[in-house]
Amino acid sequence: RKKDRNVAGLLRERLPKKLQALLKQAGELGQQTGHAVYVVGGFVRDLLLKHPNFDVDLVVEGDGVAYAAELARIYGGRYKSHPKFKTAVVILPDGQRVDVATARLEYYEYPAALPTVELSSIKMDLYRRDFTVNALALHLSPERFGDLVDFFGAQRDIKDRVLRVLHSLSFVEDPTRIVRAIRFSERFGFRIGGQTDRLIKNAVRHSFFHKLSGSRVMHELRLIFEEKTPLSCLRRMQDYKLLAAIHPLLALTPSKEAVLLEVENVINWYRLLYIEPQPQVWMLYFLGLCTGLDPEQFAIIARRLNFSKRQAAEMVALRQQIRDTAQGIFNWEYHKGPPSELYFLLEPMPLEGALYLMARNPREPLQKYVSLHLTTLRHKRVEVTGNDLKALGVEAGPRYADILRRVVGAAIDGLAVCRAEQLELARRLAKGEPVADFLARQPGGDR
Ligand code: ATP
Incomplete structure (x- = not known):
């Protein structure tokens, strides 16, 4: 040897x-x-x-x-x-x-x-x-x-530059290897060997995927979503009819593909901003793959992929929140609300939701508004602290949160820009004094 x-x-x-x-x-x-x-x-x-x-x-x-x-x-x-x-x-x-x-x-x-x-x-x-x-x-x-x-x-x-399995029963032993083959092939630019390609097609024909547990499928999908080019992996999965083999509702349609392409664009755009933390990209791709599913269909997919009750509920809630927020932003635009209103619409939204909203609305002004929030509005800090409010006799609680919220809103709208103004606004709110004239005095106050 x-x-x-x-x-x-x-x-x-x-x-x-x-x-x-x-x-x-x-x-x-x-x-x-x-x-x-x-x-x-x-x-x-x-x-x-x-x-x-x-x-x-x-x-x-x-x-x-x-x-x-x-x-x-x-x-x-x-x-x-x-x-x-x-x-x-x-x-x-x-x-x-x-x-x-x-x-x-x-x-x-x-x-x-x-x-x-x-x-x-x-x-x-x-x-x-x-x-x-x-x-x-x-x-x-x-x-x-x-x-x-x-x-x-x-x-x-x-x-x-070729991927080959070690023996012909490889995909029988573990069908997730099919997804791994596509993932490695895309990552390294390796082709899938002829025999291995035939074994994949055979495995799909014989529905090896049906008996595969949801958690294992989801694990491999997540790995795909975390690759550099998830969409090209998904297209290859579609070519082998793998997505439909996992569940027919997951098949890649042209409209899903369009959304996933925008997801990729938005993720790349956000990455270049170097803002920490970065989003969980798998979630964005997963939302994209589930585009167009109604809540019942989504529940079927969540079951197929073995989501825990809590995970499934969180995803369902996020999908709903995305829809509601989009509606809120359309309304805000229609009645020409102040920037603070946009801020308060988007502020409760997880980063993944905000980015998905951008991906779903590529050619709408909505995309511009969400990006304004992500790059600018949400980084606004007020110079009034908890101690200031305490000194004004306001203890932590709903009233405290409400006052802070109004100061933040005024700051975002340019109505209380420095510490002195923000403190004066907080003082008036704390004492229950009227604030309308104070806000109207400010440079931006005639909106
Ligand atoms: P990555 O860069 O994605 O981490 P990796 O090759 O290190 O690539 P892992 O998923 O960490 O991938 O797996 C480590 C090793 O374990 C692989 O190189 C492979 O030899 C083996 N392995 C992983 N999953 C399987 C599987 N489903 N069937 C057979 N071998 C596997």
Whole structure:
């Protein structure tokens, strides 16, 4: 057998020093305890592709949980184990996560799919994985540090830019791999291999997706929504009739596609504003995928995807809030309300809702108003504090909130711009004195 390729040089070139030291340490610990240790999966794939990826997945040919405990001890970190799966996650003091899995022969049940019986445990572990390019491992032991373990031709597939499953029962075992194939294919610009493509079509024809649990489908959908190009992934899913296979109501229609395209635009626009926090983008895409569904249909989808009662109720409420707010903004525009009214309409809305509202109304002035709120109005701060109100004899409570709200409103409308004016307004409100003449005195006060 020809000598394995060694990529220690690539590790030195591509990884932060700290991470290199961690991998060395991980290998030495394995040697001390007499177990081979490998780094596996996406980490190795991305190393060869020269994509930064610092998520370390280790596989130990031995007791992975005990190994993880020891690794945590050496670094003074924490660890959490799942004894049932013989896995653990170590969290180092600097926040670095290390996932540890156990490779053990007796742990797998693959009578039909197994080509040979004589497999090392690392080979068995890699054989369970989704695609050849994800089934690479790297030796970490000191004498073989950086040796590539490639049983399935992954290096060639990376070179040819192709995704291939490891065996023909792969999608029977786990249909979510179909969605993963599309996701990786779009992310890396890899094509899906011919045989793998036929297996996908076969899996869809035989409705493998029907028996798949909602939580697993939703998990994979969320991963899609968090990719750089979710819409192109969704289009590919549509081409394979996968969305309809999850549920007919999820099929991509032209109008959904138009909304999802705007969702993508709005997310990119917002990203470039660099305002923290950023939205949960999956939620926007999910709302887009559910465009046009009435509440009963939405409930069916929420059930299919196994949303908890609370999650489903929150989504239903958000959809309603989006609709009501859009109506509110149309009314506000019609009667030419002041900016503060727009602020109070949008202020209770989660960021995701506001952005979705923009995506749903790309060519309406409404989009401009929501963007005004997000970029400007909502960042307005008043200079009157709780202590000021306390000094005026107003304690925390509904009256307190009401006064503050009116000061904020006046500030946004340019009717109380400096601290002195805001304080005077608060004082009048606190004492129950009339404020109309005060507000009318201000430069913007003749609206
Ligand atoms: P990402 O960059 O999206 O995190 P990743 O390859 O690290 O990519 P994970 O979902 O974190 O993806 O999975 C880690 C590894 O576990 C994969 O590289 C793959 O080998 C394996 N794996 C994950 N999900 C499956 C699955 N459904 N079937 C088989 N193997 C899987």
